[in-house]
Amino acid sequence: MRKIFRWLWRIITFPFLILGKLAGFPLKVFKRAYRFLTEEPEDQSLTEAFSATIKQPSALLEHVDALRRHLTRMLIALVIGVAICASFTTKIIAVLSRPIGGINTLQAIDVTESVGVFMRVALVAGFALALPYIAFELWLFAAPGLHARARQMGLLGIPLTLIFFIGGVLFAYYLLLPTALPFLLSFMGIHTIPRVSSYVDFVTGLLFWIGIAFEFPLVIYVLSLMGLVKPKMLAKYWRYAIVIIAIIAAAVTPTVDPVNMSLVMAPMILLYFLSIGLSQLAVLGQRRKPVESVK
Numbered sequence: 001m002r003k004i005f006r007w008l009w010r011i012i013t014f015p016f017l018i019l020g021k022l023a024g025f026p027l028k029v030f031k032r033a034y035r036f037l038t039e040e041p042e043d044q045s046l047t048e049a050f051s052a053t054i055k056q057p058s059a060l061l062e063h064v065d066a067l068r069r070h071l072t073r074m075l076i077a078l079v080i081g082v083a084i085c086a087s088f089t090t091k092i093i094a095v096l097s098r099p100i101g102g103i104n105t106l107q108a109i110d111v112t113e114s115v116g117v118f119m120r121v122a123l124v125a126g127f128a129l130a131l132p133y134i135a136f137e138l139w140l141f142a143a144p145g146l147h148a149r150a151r152q153m154g155l156l157g158i159p160l161t162l163i164f165f166i167g168g169v170l171f172a173y174y175l176l177l178p179t180a181l182p183f184l185l186s187f188m189g190i191h192t193i194p195r196v197s198s199y200v201d202f203v204t205g206l207l208f209w210i211g212i213a214f215e216f217p218l219v220i221y222v223l224s225l226m227g228l229v230k231p232k233m234l235a236k237y238w239r240y241a242i243v244i245i246a247i248i249a250a251a252v253t254p255t256v257d258p259v260n261m262s263l264v265m266a267p268m269i270l271l272y273f274l275s276i277g278l279s280q281l282a283v284l285g286q287r288r289k290p291v292e293s294v295k
Helices: 002-038 046-055 058-096 113-145 148-156 158-185 196-213 216-225 231-236 238-252 258-294
Strands: none
Touching: 058 113, 058 196, 113 148, 113 158, 113 196, 148 158, 148 216, 158 196, 158 216, 158 258, 196 238, 196 258, 216 258, 231 238, 231 258, 238 258
């Protein structure tokens, strides 16, 4: 008889138990997230960490396994982003072809050329869509070794990855392409009818690498939070940085004229000096934390 009553009691209370767990789930998630963002890691220099890894190689395998999981999730996010963007790829190609006069001004020669163009545009657009989540996974991998303040600032900076990337893409699309295409299409007075594959490869490559270049300040900021880059070092070697930027601009710029090269160099130089400021903010944030803990 007792077993029957217990069985009935479990049936009656089961929905309330489920509701209680569902109601408490957000609180558990919030507590875990708060603990993850506020816990301070053990202070350990790179030399100490390297020596500890040599003494205990199994610890390195744990990091490799964690990196594998993060890379797998990033790949899944990229596949989902490509699948979503595949529905809009035709419209994206139409937008990309506007600077040259529309899709009707392009021609395809190979049978599979249009398919290759479609897949390339879908891949680049899918990467841009999945970029915030990819940055989030990279932050999750690096966060356990960062201080609490660096961890929090890194999390807040994740949405900026998409903003900076889109800013670079818009800069290349609205400023660089309109000045570069007329020069390229009329060079030496030769009339050019570009193939759709060569044009899309050229445009997507330019937009992608300019967008990646605009991520430089965020990369420097994260490296400064990790203690790998110092603002004094960046300020000391700014002349060498400008030379490197000029080389990169010459490789990325679609034309050889100095005007278009300057259009690429100018924002990259500004981004370099912006990265020095962000690096200084990261260092100041790390110094402020020990002072507050002493008080």
